[in-house]
Amino acid sequence: MARLHARGVTPVDTSDDEVKPGRRPHIIRLAVLAVFLLGLYYLIGVARILDLEDIRGAVAATGPAAPLVYVLVSAVLGSLFVPGPLLAAGSGVLFGPVLGTFVTLGATVGTATIASLGGRRAGRDSTRALLGAQRADRIDALIERGGLWAVVGQRFVPGISDAMASYAFGAFGVPLWQMMIGAFIGSAPRAFVYTALGASVGDLSSPLVYVAIAVWCATAIVGAFAAHRGYRGWRSGRTGDGDSPERDT
Template identity: 75%
Template sequence: MTDTEGASAASRRGHIVRLALFAAFLLGLFYLVAVSRVIDVEDVRRTVAATGPLAPLTYVVVSAVLGAVFVPGPILAAGSGVLFGPVVGLFVTLGATVGTAIITSLVGRRAGRRSARGLLGADRADRLDGLIERHGLWAVVGQRFVPGVSDALASYAFGAFGVPVWQMAVGAFIGSAPRAFVYTALGASISDLSSPLAYAAVAVWCVTAVVGAFATHRGYRHWRRRGRAGNRPGTVPTNEGSPNTHDTAEGP
């Protein structure tokens, strides 16, 4: 093994260790906050309510930070509905959602971007950047409709892979709007779950769940088809720019 190969292997191991430590930190934080519930959301609500006229803005900031440390979004959105009602609460929830997306994206980019590019290699990383530039916004929107996926964890990953902050913010706003309405409206209707607003929230939740399941299934089938096409005997992968790729033209 040459010195260059040894240095490359050592650099690769360093990137793997760095990403593994970052993932372990996020999973530990997720367990403490989302599973063990070390943060009392009721105390947070009372503290925010005590700020008076500034309560909506305060809740946006506090909820954005809490969302970034894996406090479940439905609980925060419901709290917004309880405190501010369905209309103001919806905008507060969306503001906090966008704030969480920005925070997690920036942290993910700072902690994992260089290592992700190092593991992918310059060529693959550049191709991924091109895909993100064209489709990153709708990838963020689509992720918000996928059931069972933590938005914060996904946003950390998007940041590590270089999704621009503006795409994260706009995608989170668009993709989270239906669920933001659902949980905020349910929070606002907590004292009367037979109200029309509660029924509307349940209806929107059902539609969102169906759309998310359909989109996930369709995306999986598309991925399977591409995988089978790439592995089919006789299929030659395209390798543009490779030194072995050239046109042959025989002379007379």
């Protein structure tokens, strides 16, 4: 090393090369998890290999316990990427708009719990290893301050799979209590919308349908605004990092 400095040659830092092989198992682990979840999403959410009518019939056959059974079954199915609107509509068909909305919310919280625990178990350590200690600590601090409202905001943004987001939140270490409360608060409007539409499937001209559509539109507007504001915040954060002294030097 001294000879290199004497000759004016800057030594090559091989610390990154020493770290990269250690990161490879974590990258592979997260890639396998992503492929598994995407495959599950395709089979359940796109190919629809499950017959929801048969499931609803089996739940209805349980009698007075049907609401609780449907909460448990829907929670598991939701974590397996069965589309939430279909499960909520089924709740409306079985239990009506009022009880069905609470059943849907219970199932939604259950799905968030299962998916979050799965994401934490499968990807938390690897995510921290790839981010590095400093970045992981900064993200933990951000989650501690606003993780709950991040979960709430995600539920308002249309087009994002709640189950997939819950797996991701779990991998990033969002506490379980934030997932449960955030899922309950953020999912309440859409839970009512899809459950009400399911309960009104035989009479699409009822006032309840128009109320549900109005709530859905309001939720979509709020979600779009939240997504735009979050994107601007992310952009400003990137700009701030780019202006740091470390980057300038």
